[in-house]
Amino acid sequence: MAETVTPFNTTPSSGHPLASLEPLLREWLPRQRWFAGKGRPVTGITPVAVTELLPPDGRIGLYHLLVRVHQPPALGAPAHPGDCYQLLIGVREALPPRLAPALIGHVTEGPLAGRTVYEALYDPRPADVLLEALRTQARIGGLRFDRDPGQEIRDGLVARVMTAEQSNSSIVYGDTFILKLLRRVVPGVNPDLEIPLALAREGCARVPAPTGWLHAELDDDSYVLAVLQPFVSGASDGWELALRELAKGEDFVAEARSLGRATAEVHTALARALPTVTLGQAQLGLLVDGMTERLEAAVQAVPALRPYEPGLRSAFRALADLAEEGRTWTAQRVHGDLHLGQCLRSPSGAWSLIDFEGEPARPLAERRMPQPVLRDVAGMLRSFDYAAHSASPPAPEWAHRCRSAFCAGYAEVAGRDPRTDPVLLRAYETDKAVYEVVYEARHRPDWLGVPLSAVRRLATSDPTLARETSP
Numbered sequence: 001m002a003e004t005v006t007p008f009n010t011t012p013s014s015g016h017p018l019a020s021l022e023p024l025l026r027e028w029l030p031r032q033r034w035f036a037g038k039g040r041p042v043t044g045i046t047p048v049a050v051t052e053l054l055p056p057d058g059r060i061g062l063y064h065l066l067v068r069v070h071q072p073p074a075l076g077a078p079a080h081p082g083d084c085y086q087l088l089i090g091v092r093e094a095l096p097p098r099l100a101p102a103l104i105g106h107v108t109e110g111p112l113a114g115r116t117v118y119e120a121l122y123d124p125r126p127a128d129v130l131l132e133a134l135r136t137q138a139r140i141g142g143l144r145f146d147r148d149p150g151q152e153i154r155d156g157l158v159a160r161v162m163t164a165e166q167s168n169s170s171i172v173y174g175d176t177f178i179l180k181l182l183r184r185v186v187p188g189v190n191p192d193l194e195i196p197l198a199l200a201r202e203g204c205a206r207v208p209a210p211t212g213w214l215h216a217e218l219d220d221d222s223y224v225l226a227v228l229q230p231f232v233s234g235a236s237d238g239w240e241l242a243l244r245e246l247a248k249g250e251d252f253v254a255e256a257r258s259l260g261r262a263t264a265e266v267h268t269a270l271a272r273a274l275p276t277v278t279l280g281q282a283q284l285g286l287l288v289d290g291m292t293e294r295l296e297a298a299v300q301a302v303p304a305l306r307p308y309e310p311g312l313r314s315a316f317r318a319l320a321d322l323a324e325e326g327r328t329w330t331a332q333r334v335h336g337d338l339h340l341g342q343c344l345r346s347p348s349g350a351w352s353l354i355d356f357e358g359e360p361a362r363p364l365a366e367r368r369m370p371q372p373v374l375r376d377v378a379g380m381l382r383s384f385d386y387a388a389h390s391a392s393p394p395a396p397e398w399a400h401r402c403r404s405a406f407c408a409g410y411a412e413v414a415g416r417d418p419r420t421d422p423v424l425l426r427a428y429e430t431d432k433a434v435y436e437v438v439y440e441a442r443h444r445p446d447w448l449g450v451p452l453s454a455v456r457r458l459a460t461s462d463p464t465l466a467r468e469t470s471p
């Protein structure tokens, strides 16, 4: 590992203390929920940048790592240098029992031989180091800790790691802040920081305004690594709430309507804050091509999709036909991966939207492109369907009522009902359901039946049949 290190200045010069970590990480990384390269072997891990945050000769050592994980490309994908991941590695003589779940392994060689390395986010002391660095706007090697000068970060907040199943990892500080550490990182502007900052400038209260953020400046590239936000204390997410109501046999119509309003408020503010464009035939053609290519790749990855491929293609074809007739759509910045789990309801009943990263598997440039707002609407409509189909027995009528209420709430604020656009809505719902099939096959194979049931419906529904497709 040591040969290829391009460390930040702060890395100790006498031998690389993490050189012997590679075999441990090769075993540990693929088991992490947030590891995006599941299903492909890890053939090597090389450091991109290593920053010492606490020296290893103290009781607790702490390293910030960016590592490149080498894997063969996914089927049909071009050769790729390997994804870059952010890690926080703690070093101790031995782990106290409460940190047992954080164990990465025991080092047998090199300067750290005999020590234990572990996932440092689970340990309050390393977590404090990060908050303190944000508070003091520290510069450590290539790491840049920044904060909004208008917001204060108190010290003495007790840190705890979030144990939710996530694409990234988060630490909560005293129910006051939440720090999201991005795991798979790419250079460039990250919408998870860009969009909430833009909304905060617009005065939109539906999204927690970033309090602090961490960048790495590496050669000519800048990476957004973490975002600190106010924590919505006592909040429940929309997914939990929906399942709870379903289990009680209760409606979720009023909440779905409020969610529609909140989504429209965010869209309206985003349309003011960031550029909008008109999508004509050429751009819509690219949109349809993208949807079709994703479908083809998904059919390769999940053969259970194959019987539905012609029907799913027809949803995209119908959109292409409208584009050829000269229909245009306005595009703007959107959430990009909106679902019930991205909506938080505070104890007072106010909804906030979170996690503007977009679909993590898509390239950053694509995630930052203006898109029709129906992309997000479709994500939410899929989510009501998801909730209804994970209930036992499935509750399609419940989903139908929520979907209608969401669209009605959206229309109250935006002045336009998403149901007036059934062809684009069906295309986006189809694209999302196809994405979900691949997502579930990769991450939660037991759930595959949920998006597949939607695929069955979407493959046979005709958007002119209002009851079938419109919410």
Ligand SMILES: Nc1ncnc2c1ncn2[C@@H]1O[C@H](COP(=O)(O)OP(=O)(O)O)[C@@H](O)[C@H]1O
Pocket (backbone or CB within 6 Å): 162, 164, 165, 166, 167, 168, 169, 170, 178, 180, 208, 229, 230, 231, 232, 233, 235, 237, 341, 342, 344, 354, 355, 357
């Ligand atoms: N500002 C916040 N206040 C309270 N909880 C939050 C906040 N932001 C995120 N969360 C919680 O953290 C979870 C993960 O956050 P999210 O941004 O969706 O991360 P990921 O990209 O890893 O999925 C959310 O589902 C929610 O429960």
Ligand SMILES: O=P(O)(O)O[C@H]1O[C@H](CO)[C@@H](O[C@H]2O[C@H](CO)[C@@H](O)[C@H](O)[C@H]2O)[C@H](O)[C@H]1O
Pocket (backbone or CB within 6 Å): 166, 167, 239, 337, 339, 340, 341, 355, 359, 360, 379, 382, 383, 384, 386, 387, 436, 439
């Ligand atoms: O929240 P993430 O950014 O990690 O989003 C990914 O994971 C989601 C699952 O946690 C996944 O969402 C799918 O499952 C949800 C229920 O768990 C459901 O509400 C969504 O409608 C459904 O798409 C999301 O697609 C994925 O990107």
